[in-house]
Amino acid sequence: MELNIRQTELLKELQLLQGIVERKNTIPILANVLIEAEAGASEVRLAATDLEVGLRSRCAAAVVEGGSVTLPARKLYEIVRALPDTEIRIAEPSAGTVKVTAERFDSRIQTLPREDFPSMPDAAGEDTARLASVRLAEMIARTQFAITGEDTRFFLNGALFLLSSSSMSLVATDGHRLALASAAGKGAEDGAGGDEGKPSRVILPRKTLSELARLLGEDGAEEVAYEQGENHLFFAVGARQLISRTIDAQFPAHERVLPKGNDKRIEFDRDRLVGTLKRVALLSNERSRAVKFRIDAGGVEISSSSPDVGEASEVLAVEYEGPRTEICFNAQYVLDFLGVVDSDSVVLDFKDEVSQAVLSPLSTEGCEYTYVIMPMRV
Secondary structure (H helix, E strand, O other): OEEEEEHHHHHHHHHOOOOOOOOOOOOOOHHEEEEEOOOOOOOOEEEEEOEEEEEEEEEOOOOEEOOOEEEEEHHHHHHHOOOOEOOOOOOOEEEEEEEEEEOOOOEEEOEEEEEHHHOOOOOOOOOOOOHHHHHHHHHHHHHHHHHOOOOOOOHEHHHHEOOOOOEEEEEOOOOOOEEEEEOOOOOOOOOOHHHHOOOOOOOOEEHHHHHHHHHHHOOOOOOEEEOOOEEEEEEOOOOOEEEEEEEOOOOOOEEEEEEOOOOOOEEEHHHHHHHHHHHHHHOOOOOOOOOEEEEOOOOEEEEEEEEOOOEEEEEOOOOOOOOEEEEEEHHHHHHHHOOOOOOOEEEEEEOOOOOEEEEEEEEOOOOEEEEEEEOOOO
16 A cells, blocks of 8 residues: 555544544454545545444545554554654565655554454344434533433433435433424434424444534534434444444433423523522532522522532522522532523523523523423432
């Protein structure tokens, strides 16, 4: 193999591949990136996988001699990043060694056999859905933080993706809170939304969502081509394709969690609520992060206390005419919600101090967003 490639172009693709490669080195080849090229071609193909999530990409290059090699993804990225914006030459003078040179820089990198690199599945090209990139990125941002971090509940280690011919939704929960984002509009073509209008339901792993969000932020494409295979999902974003295994599990019936009897409502200025929570939470219990909302006519007092540290409180003026109520929330859970909405005002709908409360933006120009949070008992 021999090819010439621009440093800025190669760096962009290697940077995206860094999130895919396996760094624990349980299987050495998974720490490598596969580079393939055909003689006389004007592009080079790159791929990386950890057996659960994979990424294919292409990069403009002048290919002198075709071939395929696998190189340590992290080390190659560091070398390319350290080089100036110039032409890079990648050549394989002998089996097991690749030369990476640029201007006066010369290096030799050990390779692993191409045959050891795992094969990656291909999309069938059937039942492809066209998803709006802006809406999909917005939905990921508003749900992925609610995915559980507990390995024992693997069925919650991802977000439920629902797709029909007219809408798409993402749902994530860790058992204490639930984030639901939905977008209306054309969701699928050629039956990709399921038979007879029945939505398709798959669980997208946390890593898949993170890497997809990175691709959407990098490419700028208006649409994502989505295809569901038997065990894998395919997301084509511009010239790049993200491949993901699905989580084979039953996602909880989230519809049952959405409260229907919340008859009390308070509207908050988002920025003021963020500032108040950050200040008051400084003196909350470090483990529970509990803050209390004392809701009364004309105002909400938000307070915290910790036996080892002290206590704090602040009052926010709001319009409220219902009965006096006290509700305790995890401050970080509320701040997570406030950090992903762009509405100037947010709404808290609740019933009492023990039932699920709902936070939502007052105005929704993009996707519909509902955040269910369980009160704490302190």
